Amino acid sequence: MSENNMENKKDLQNRPVKDRFSGELDSxxxxxxxxxxxxxxxxxxxxxxxxxLFFVSGMRTVAPDEQAIVLKFGKIRGIGESRILGPGLHWxxxxxxxxxxxxxxxxxxxxxxxSLWYYQSKSExxxxxxxxxxxxxSLDPEVDGYCLCRSESRVxxxxxxxxxxxxxSKWKVTYQIDDPExxxxxxxxxDDLMPGQTYADVIEGSFSVLLQSLIENSAVTAxxxxxxxxxxxxxxxxxxxxxxxxxxxxxxxxxGVRVVFMKLVTIxxxxxxxxxxxxxxxxxxxxxxxxxxxxxxxxNTLNETAGTVAEDLLSVIEGRKQVTDEELExxxxxxxxxxxxxxxxxxxxxxxxxxxxxxxxxxLNNILPEYKKRPKLFMQKVYLDAIEEVFANVDxxxxxxxxxxxxxxxxxxxxxxxxxxxxxxSKSEETK
Amino acid sequence: MKNLAVGILIxxxxxxxxxxxxxxxxxxxxxxxxVRLGKADExxxxxxxxxxxxxxxxxxxxYKYDSRMRVFEADLGExxxxxxxxxxVNTYVVWNISEPLAFFNAxxxxxxxxxxxxxQISNTQNKIIGQHNFSxxxxxxxxxxxxxxxxxxxxxxxxxxxxxxxxxxxxxLGIKQLKVNKDVTENxxxxxxxxxxxxxxxxxxxxxxxxxxxxxxxxAKKKVLLAATEARAKQIRGQGDAxxxxxxxxxxxxxxxxxxxxxxxALKTILASKSTIVLSADSQPFELLKRMPEIKEEAVK
Numbered sequence: 084m085s086e087n088n089m090e091n092k093k094d095l096q097n098r099p100v101k102d103r104f105s106g107e108l109d110s111x112x113x114x115x116x117x118x119x120x121x122x123x124x125x126x127x128x129x130x131x132x133x134x135x136l137f138f139v140s141g142m143r144t145v146a147p148d149e150q151a152i153v154l155k156f157g158k159i160r161g162i163g164e165s166r167i168l169g170p171g172l173h174w175x176x177x178x179x180x181x182x183x184x185x186x187x188x189x190x191x192x193x194x195x196x197x198s199l200w201y202y203q204s205k206s207e208x209x210x211x212x213x214x215x216x217x218x219x220x221s222l223d224p225e226v227d228g229y230c231l232c233r234s235e236s237r238v239x240x241x242x243x244x245x246x247x248x249x250x251x252s253k254w255k256v257t258y259q260i261d262d263p264e265x266x267x268x269x270x271x272x273x274d275d276l277m278p279g280q281t282y283a284d285v286i287e288g289s290f291s292v293l294l295q296s297l298i299e300n301s302a303v304t305a306x307x308x309x310x311x312x313x314x315x316x317x318x319x320x321x322x323x324x325x326x327x328x329x330x331x332x333x334x335x336x337x338x339g340v341r342v343v344f345m346k347l348v349t350i351x352x353x354x355x356x357x358x359x360x361x362x363x364x365x366x367x368x369x370x371x372x373x374x375x376x377x378x379x380x381x382x383n384t385l386n387e388t389a390g391t392v393a394e395d396l397l398s399v400i401e402g403r404k405q406v407t408d409e410e411l412e413x414x415x416x417x418x419x420x421x422x423x424x425x426x427x428x429x430x431x432x433x434x435x436x437x438x439x440x441x442x443x444x445x446x447l448n449n450i451l452p453e454y455k456k457r458p459k460l461f462m463q464k465v466y467l468d469a470i471e472e473v474f475a476n477v478d479x480x481x482x483x484x485x486x487x488x489x490x491x492x493x494x495x496x497x498x499x500x501x502x503x504x505x506x507x508x509s510k511s512e513e514t515k
Numbered sequence: 516m517k518n519l520a521v522g523i524l525i526x527x528x529x530x531x532x533x534x535x536x537x538x539x540x541x542x543x544x545x546x547x548x549x550v551r552l553g554k555a556d557e558x559x560x561x562x563x564x565x566x567x568x569x570x571x572x573x574x575x576x577x578y579k580y581d582s583r584m585r586v587f588e589a590d591l592g593e594x595x596x597x598x599x600x601x602x603x604v605n606t607y608v609v610w611n612i613s614e615p616l617a618f619f620n621a622x623x624x625x626x627x628x629x630x631x632x633x634x635q636i637s638n639t640q641n642k643i644i645g646q647h648n649f650s651x652x653x654x655x656x657x658x659x660x661x662x663x664x665x666x667x668x669x670x671x672x673x674x675x676x677x678x679x680x681x682x683x684x685x686x687x688l689g690i691k692q693l694k695v696n697k698d699v700t701e702n703x704x705x706x707x708x709x710x711x712x713x714x715x716x717x718x719x720x721x722x723x724x725x726x727x728x729x730x731x732x733x734x735a736k737k738k739v740l741l742a743a744t745e746a747r748a749k750q751i752r753g754q755g756d757a758x759x760x761x762x763x764x765x766x767x768x769x770x771x772x773x774x775x776x777x778x779x780x781a782l783k784t785i786l787a788s789k790s791t792i793v794l795s796a797d798s799q800p801f802e803l804l805k806r807m808p809e810i811k812e813e814a815v816k
Binding site: 154156157158159179198220221222223224225228229230231232233234235246247248249267268269270271272292293296297299300303304307308311332335336338352353355356358359360362363366367369370371373374376377378380381382384385388389393396397400401415418421422425426428429430432433434435436437439440441443444446447448450451454462465466469472473474476477478479480481482483484 | 540541542543544545563564565566581583584585586588591603607609611652653654655656657660662663666686687689690691692693694695696697698700701703704706707708710711712714715718719721722723725726727728729730732733734736737739740741743744745747748749751752754755756758759760761762763765766768769772773775776777779782783786787788789790791792793794795796801804805
């Protein structure tokens with residue numbers, strides 16, 4: 084475009100003088116001014132575009148779960164709360180004047196620590212059959228991780244050098260960055276960014292070494308305070324303790340990181356002592372079972388003896404409880420089982436003995452007048468009636484004629500056992 | 516027009532280049548040292564972030580150091596406690612470069628700093644752990660534990676050792692692994708097993724004892740109840756006997772007859788069934804089997 088203009092100018096200069104002031108001159112200057120106008124316009128557009136590009140390049144969006152800080156010549160811009168920018172659109176000047184660091188503050192990051200667990204080779208991890216795993220006799224401090232636990236305190240027992248327990252554990256912690264400024268200033272985050280990576284992308288990886296050390300340290304420090312039984316049974320207490328220690332350490336180093344959640348994933352005694360622990364565990368299950376059985380026996384026994392009033396009755400009998408006679412009678416009337424049976428037998432005896440005495444008395448009274456009239460005859464009649472009745476019931480009757488000289492004779496009677504008696508006897512023996 | 520644009524461009528380039536030669540930035544995560552003609556003193560230290568002026572090289576040389584926390588882990592080391600008990604600890608240290616001048620003079624690089632730290636840590640470990648008994652690391656009595664204090668002492672010792680020397684600051688220190696050597700673990704396992712077996716025995720015998728106690732308690736209660744019942748039953752029977760005695764009085768009218776009747780009843784009851792009787796033919800009424808009774812004259816009359 085400008086070359087054209089130049090050529091136009093040349094043309095103008097080379098033309099004959101008489102032509103210079105002719106009508107063509109007006110048209111030439113007209114086209115020149117036209118060309119200048121267009122080129123200015125284009126320049127303007129380019130400048131506007133450049134300005135727009137400049138403004139757009141400084142735009143930064145902060146996502147809802149993020150916060151940002153702006154470095155102005157390397158120093159955090161702003162005072163107090165304005166140092167931290169919330170979510171939204173922000174505008175900054177280009178590097179090196181301004182630089183924005185975006186920190187994911189609401190993102191909850193999980194981190195697992197398995198370094199306090201024993202070493203398992205790959206083939207061991209794949210092996211599902213536990214019996215086929217060859218358990219080493221000892222733990223190698225180079226590869227196996229564990230914590231030490233204290234022993235059960237025993238009064239008067241001399242502390243032995245091996246008087247502690249070993250326990251394996253796996254931990255998981257969820258944390259988030261609470262204070263982006265402190266985090267940015269104090270926590271080393273790698274500056275070697277791959278193309279396309281941002282500060283937020285490398286936080287997790289950069290922080291993990293420090294975090295792992297702190298978690299292990301907290302776990303090891305906390306665990307020596309507990310016995311292995313406490314460690315295995317009251318996991319919540321220990322998790323709280325470790326979390327507290329970890330948070331304290333994170334605060335001590337001004338990391339700006341908050342532990343959101345801590346979890347004791349697994350905790351277990353060493354494989355080497357598995358059998359002994361399982362036995363002990365089983366025994367602890369057996370004990371309540373034994374007691375329950377015994378209690379059932381006790382309840383049944385009392386119920387069979389006296390029923391539901393057994394305990395009340397006992398406390399009265401043993402003088403632990405004072406009751407009126409009516410109450411006592413009521414208790415006795417409620418008795419069931421063996422006690423009731425025995426009382427029933429006694430009552431039956433009472434009835435029987437009274438009734439029979441009464442019957443005898445009445446009978447005597449009735450026959451007395453008759454007897455008084457002819458005592459001997461009456462007696463003989465009664466006697467013979469009785470003999471007759473007796474002999475009627477007797478199975479075998481053997482009557483022997485005594486000889487005149489009894490000395491020389493001997494009578495032998497072979498008594499056959501009644502087969503019926505024998506049968507019933509042997510039966511009753513069997514049932515016993 | 517054209518010359519103006521070119522001129523502006525040249526000025527901008529010169530200004531930018533000039534700035535970059537005469538100014539430098541220290542970020543929030545850094546501290547720096549300005550070495551002027553090979554010399555530096557306290558005034559050369561830059562600990563605050565921001566933009567600073569400088570003379571171009573080679574007059575001023577700027578050394579920037581990352582002042583953020585670094586973790587350094589010493590190797591797993593076996594040391595002995597006061598009572599000569601071997602113990603294996605793995606100590607980590609969180610540190611950062613805090614004094615650029617001292618760091619520049621004494622250490623220079625992070626690698627060098629770590630190697631210096633390593634020897635300091637092992638010194639500290641040996642010294643502090645050697646002052647404590649093993650029973651202060653782990654003890655059946657939690658009151659005697661000093662594990663936390665030991666770590667604090669180590670931190671204090673290490674801080675004192677590196678203070679004013681390397682230009683670094685120890686932020687914290689801790690024992691991340693507390694272990695014992697292989698052979699000891701075997702002994703520990705043996706003891707753990709023994710303790711567990713003891714526990715198993717105790718649990719079972721406690722259960723047995725409790726069971727026995729409950730059972731014998733129940734049996735004793737049963738005995739008491741039955742005895743009380745027996746006493747009551749005796750009382751009832753006694754009442755019966757007493758009541759019956761009233762009727763026995765009525766038999767006093769003719770005791771001889773009463774006794775006779777009683778005998779007859781007894782005879783009937785005893786020989787009620789299934790019995791064999793052997794008796795002489797002399798007894799009544801079998802005399803009849805021998806002979807007719809003699810009829811007395813009086814009776815015929």
